[in-house]
Amino acid sequence: MTSHRPPVFIAAAAATVLGALYFVPNASASAEHVTTKAATTVQTSATTADSQQQLADTGSVNTTPYLVGGTAFLGMGAALLVNATRRSREAEAGPLA
Secondary structure, eight states, X not given: OOOOOOHHHHHHHHHHHHXXXXXXXXXXXXXXXXXXXXXXXXXXXXXXXXXXXXXXXXXSOOOHHHHHHHHHHHHHHHHHHHHHHHHHHHHHHOTTO
């Protein structure tokens, strides 16, 4: 026997997740969001470690890991969807079909 969740339950769960994600802070690293103490720390570390490359100062936008990860998760999601559809059709047909 399969459990059937009503669409209202699924919509409420999705709205809850999206509402929670609205309050997740972003990761912008602009100077206007930095406090004075943090700004002096960043300036001091930048002047003392000129030869070291900082994580936020890479100078380029490398989106390859995000594209590969997104494609992998999209593929896994599609595989799970196909598997769930196949299993539900087998359950509807019965065990001897």
